[in-house]
Amino acid sequence: MLNWEDIFATRSSRMKASEIRELLKLLDRPDIISFAGGIPDPALFPDQEFKKAYADIFSGSAVNAALQYSVSEGYKPLREWLAGEMGKLGIGCTADNVFIVSGSQQGLDYLGKLFLSPGDTALVTWPTYLGALQAFNAYEPAYDQLTLNGNRTPDSYRKVAQEAGGRVKFAYLSVDFANPTGETVDRAGREKLLDLAEELDVAVIEDAAYQSLRYDGEAIPPILALEMARKGGNINATRTIYCGSFSKTLAPGLRVGYIVANADIIRKLVLMKQAADLHSSTINQMAIALVAERGFEAQVKKIKAAYSKRRDAMLEALGKYMPEGVRWTRPEGGMFIWVTLPDGFDGADLLAKAIERKKVAFVPGKAFHADGSGANTFRISFSCADEKTIDEGISRLGALVREEMAA
Template sequence: MTVQWNDLIARDARALTASEIRDLLKVADRPEITSFAGGVPDPALFPLDTFKTIYHDLTSDEAAGRRSLQYSISEGLPALRHWIVDDLAASGAVRSIDNILITCGAQQGLDLLARLLLEPGREIVVEKPSYLGAMQAFSMRRPTYVGINMDDDGPVLAELDAAFAGGARVAYLAPDFQNPTGRSYTLERRLAVLEIARKYGAVILEDAAYSKLSYEGDVVPSLLALDEVDGDPDAGTVIQLGSFSKTLVPALRIGWVCAPRTVIERLVLMTQASDLHVSTVNQEVACRAARDLFPGHLETLRDAYRHKRDTMLAALDEFMPEYVSYTRPEGGMFIWLTLPENIDSRQLLAQALEDAKVAFVPGQAFFCDQSGRNTARLSFATEKPERIRNGIERLALLIKRVHNQ
């Protein structure tokens, strides 16, 4: 008898769908395509020479090299967690290494937290739009999404309050240079969000993946830093997810969760049941790289990405028709387009790939309710400035033509 795989696959696993972005990247990788699609760092900025030295020094030290190739503790290397704690403290978030779990990228942190906090039908608040990868992690638990709209200052507070009043107790928010819009919350909006969450005893999952990629303006404290309750690091409402993927290199797959100890203890047990721990050698390399490179490498990244952002914004200002609006992010990797209502960005993408030789991500994929059909995400991170300008010009000409049809 033939195995009936569809009958055997669990309902949670059947809830997963393919990533629209991952599928698009296969097409956008063609050399003739100017790609604004992938939310990935520019490989030309990877500090290759530093990594060559670190790997050489690590493998040349027999004792350290052998330790780095051995099993390790599930919480993560103490030295790396100490570095993260010191870095958090420098930005105003005082925690201990007992509040830190090292994960395989921030994505594993999202998966672990989804399994810890969500179950079928339980409500989770997400921004409209929100990070697609987070919703993929959450969807395997089959929650009920409560989408809240955003304005230029952050989430609409009345909608957030109504969501918590209606029974939701978990919210996933990205206050800094959000993927996909590039928007950031003001300080006043962050404080108001925390006040509402405390009012209802709700948990905020703060995605801080892009927080260090700030190109202008004042640095605003994270929700984690603002979440101080009588100086007790275990009494707050915020769980923060961090990552080295955008500031060092993604291939190390080093992220972390910062949370109250009660949460970390549960996540450690889940980690032990799934992959035991994150790669020891990758943790060691990440720790050495962070100590050697920061803050100088961050300034290199900021200068490079600032120039690319400015190039894209200048091209949008010059070539886009007045009926197309877009965000003006102060950091991160993304600009968000809002097109006229008569343009479906998924249909536009097919024409852009064929006619304009430009790739972007249709915005509908980032909405929990599949709205946003006339929106699109552009990333300025990987293309060279001259290709950014030329690609925006071609895309603008296409939009004008489609709008007038």
């Protein structure tokens, strides 16, 4: 069911097509252990709940509405449910602040389209979510490295952007258990980002795709909540644009995500969507609304219980099998661990060897870096393997790294 070509093409756009094809031949074998896919475990999908939701739609009075054209801003009961959820996160808002997109990837595309002209600068971390780079690339921006450690002044960002031929238009940041690193931006980092955005007078795009999947540690308020606290709780005075997803919690195949932001931004995005694809699937928005209303919390609890055990297993295995000199992140949630090898290692090269010699796969880290750095890094995902398989796969990877270090 996993489509490898897609995953490779998505995750490693810098690999040559011929290289990908060679790898694909090997990956076709069922004996490969893969930590490459950034996808949810289908065994955890609430399929019975969705079955009931679609059946209820077809048995109810809204069946014609479900199959008909609908409004570009999205299905109102879903937007209202989301407004309620946002309230729990410290983001008091109404349905007017919520916009439904066909997956949060579409939200990133629209935000690129809204903000970026060729030569403008987008601030992103090194590494960052590859899908965000792909979405923004269509609008031909320059990238500058967003750092929250105080090494850069607002003026330095302005200057670099000017030299690239435009202005800084936004800072994009995945905040919780980010893809690909698994790391979380702490509260001080979020506040610093807000300071920077205020000084530069630019938008903040807060990618919260994994936010619900926290396994331990204390939840940190979203950047949008922190900004609202600064602005008297008025969401319509904010510059932060919150991008959420049902792909990691309910199911990605329905393509339903959302954006929460000040009503002025939402209005612009709605007009954009009207021209771009009219609206997201009506029936799927209704199905998501039903499943979410009936049992979002229970579903999230189920996923968290499964994924947190897998994360523990992967961290334990890394400790057991990786040699000295290899470092990795310790995520408090999400799906990913980020591994840094000693300098001189090349992740793409290691991947080819890992598949051929050890029958194990991951994603090389270079593709996640807007500047092409990060050759000695890679991403492993624990979302789709059981604990035993995780132990076996990491043991093989550890053995390969040892062999390579000795070579």
